[in-house]
Amino acid sequence: MSSSQLTAHDPVVIVGMALEAPGGIDTADAYWSLLSEQREGLGHFPTDRGWAIRDLFDGSRRDGFKAIHDLGGFLSDAATFDPAFFGVSPREAVAMDPQQRVALRLAWRALENSGINPDDVAGHDVGCYIGASGLEYGPALSEFSNHSGHLITGTSLGVISGRIAYTLDLAGPALTVDTSCSSALTAFHTAVQAVRADDCDMALAGGVCVMGTPGYFVEFSKQHALSDDGHCRPYSALASGTVWAEGAAIFLLQRKSRALADGRRILAEVRATAVNQDGRTVGLTAPSGRQQARLFTKAIEAAGVQPEDVGMIEGHGTGTRLGDRTELRSLAQTYGATAAGTGALLGSVKSNIGHAQAAAGALGLAKVVVAAQHGAVPASLHIDEVSREIDWDAQGLRLATKQTPWPAVNGQRIAAVSAFGMSGTNAHVVVSMPEDPASDTDGRAA
Template structure:
C-alpha cells in the first residue's frame, strides 16, 4: 500500500492511443464527452482466421462471436527508423513494444520533456502487458529467427522504452492480467517514493497478436452476445475485447514545482491484493476488493465521501459486475450520503483493453478532472438489478455531468481486477486550473 506522503507523487505527463483512430488526449476526450462508442469490425490485415472465428456458434457449446471489438487503427504501423531499429528486428517485435514506445514518447512530450535528451536519466519504466500470441512459434526456422527472444519477451515491453530512451532506473513489465497497468502504477509510485528513481513512466499496453481471447470467452459464454460492452447494465451478456495504450509520467510534487511541470493529478494512494483461495481462480471476490478499497482510502488520508467519481472495472460480465458493485457500494455508497459518487467504465466506449484497461480508465479520470465534467458511461440507462440501487448512494454516470471541485480539488478512484485474482485500486486528486489557463502560464 502506498500513500500518506507529505511530498506526494504527481502525474505531470499523459498520453493515450485508443480504438477509433484516437492518438491524442483531445480526441480521447471528445469521444468520451460525446458518448461515442469506438467499436469496429475485426482488422483484416492481421491474417486472423476470421471465417472460423465468426462461425464458432455453429459448434455446440460455443457462443456467437460478433464482428466487433475495440481495435487500434495503427497497430501494424511503426516508424522503426525513428526509434533506431532495423526493419527486420521491428517486424519480429511484439506490436505491444512498438505501441508502448510511441505512447511513452508522447507522454514525455506532454510533460514538457525532450525524449531525445534523457540518456542516463535515473528514471524508471513500469508497463503493464500480457502475452498475446504475436508471430510464429519461436521454435521454428523463419525469417524472424534471431530476434524472437527480445521480440516476444514480455520484459521487453518496458525494456524497449528504457533502452530507446537511455533510462537507467528500474524497468519492469508487470503482468497481473487485466489489473496489470494499475499494478504497474502501484510499483512505479512506490519506486519514486522509495528513491529507486528520480521519476518514472507508468502505463499499460494491449495489442492482440491473435484473437485467442475471443475464442476463450466464446467457449466460456462470457463474451458479449451483441458486440457491445455494457458495463453495469441490466442487459449485459459478457465483455467485448479491445486494445489500447496509456502512459503517465510520475515524479514528486516538489520536483514538479521546481521544474515548472504541470500537475495533472496527485496520486494519493495505490494498492494491490489477491483474492486468495476459495472460489475458482478466475472468479472475482467482492470481499477482497472491499478490503483493498478500504485500505487504499485509509492510506489516501481523505474521507470516503470526498470521492465523487469512480472509474470501475466494469467488464459487462454477469458474474464480475455484481461482485464489483457489491464492494464499491459497501465502501463508497453509504445510503446517508446526500449525493453519492458517479460510477462508469471506459470499457463501454472502447471495449476491454485487458492489461491496459486500468491506465486508460485513469487517463479518462484525469481528463474529466481537467475539463470539470464527468463523462457518461454508455449502455447504463437500465442498470443491472444485481444490486439494490435504492439502498446505495452510488449512481451510474449516464450523461455528461458538471463536476465541481471541493477546496480546489476533485477526487476520484480507479479500480481493476484480473483473471488471475489480483485486484488494484488507486485514488487521485486533481487540482483545478490544469487546462488551458495553466498551460498558457506553463508555456
C-alpha cells in the first residue's frame, strides 16, 4: 500500500492549526465569523509598502492590459514582527521576506494551539513543510544596500521552512515547496507522507503568501484574468477573473496513536492526499480536466469512501472562466454520481478573501476544519447566477449559495479540498472531522 493510502489503523491527524487571512483574521473563531456572516476580507491596496499605486491604475488600460481595480486581500499585520522574541536582529528582520516572518509566527502558534510549548520540541524529529512562491520582496542581491549580507537568506524560498526549523531547533526534514497555487496542499501531502513513513514524529505543514510587489496584478491584467470589479465569483456565470490575496495557514500533523497517547485534541483525520501533474495541455498554464478527474478518483479510492460520503467540497474556484469550467466538469465526473439535490456542497473561500496563491489550499483546508466544528457549510459569495458549464440538476453537485447545516454521518463529517497550480501540479485532500472533537481524545483531556 502506498504512503498516500491513509486508511490503515493509524492514520495521520491534524492536532493544531494557526492562520492569518485578509480582513484582520488571525484566529479560527474570527475566520468562522467572516465565513458565517458572509463577509469579504478584501480591501484597498496598501499604501505603506512603497508601491507605485497611482502609476499602476493609470497605466492599466493601455497596451492591451485589463483595468486593475483597487481591491485585493491583504494581511493587515504582514509587517508586524517581534524580531527579539525570535532571536533576530533588527537589520536582519528588515531583510527577511515577510513570508518568513508570517510563517515563523504561525508555526509557533500552531504548536501552542495544539497544547505544545514550542521550546519543548527543540531537538525533536519535527518536520517543516511550507508551500510558498517567490514574490519579489526587497532589492536585487546585486544592489548594494544596508541589508546586504542578510538578503540571500532573507529572500530565499528554501529558508522559509529552514527559518522555522532553525528558530525552533527542529531536527526533522525542512522543505519549502513551490508548485505555484497548489504549493500549500502539495506541501501538506508531502508532510503527511513523511509522518506516515516515520521520517518525523510530527510535522508542521501549510502555506504562506505575502506579496512584495503588485506584480501578479500586472501580469494577470495582461492575461485578462483579473475580475472586472475586484470581487471573486467562483462558479458563477458572471465570473470574470480572480482577485489576488495574501494569507497563511499552518497545521501540526501527528500519527493518531501518538496524538491520543499525548492527549491531543484531534481536529481532523487525513483520509487521503493525492498529487499529480497536468502534463501537456493546450498551453503551459492551461489546466487538464482529465488529470483533475483522475486525481479526484485516486484520492477518493485511497480514502476508502464513496463520493456520496463527502458532504463538503472546498474547490479551487478562482473565478476565471477556463479554470472554473475545467474544475466543474472534472468534479462532476467524480462527485456528480449522486442523486440530484443530495450531492456535496461546493464552494470556495476565494469569494471571501480572494486568491491567496501559494497559501490558497491551506486556507481552504482551514475553512473545512472550522466549518465541521460548527456543523455548517458556509455560503460562497457572489453567485447570483450559477455557472452554465454543467447541468447542476443532473450532475448531483450543489453550490453552497447559503449557509447550510452539515450533519455528521456515523459520527464524522467528510470533506475534500482542491488546489491547482499554473505549474500544472494538482493536489486533492480528503479529511474527516469527528462530530465531537473531544470524543476523539479517547477520554483524555481535549
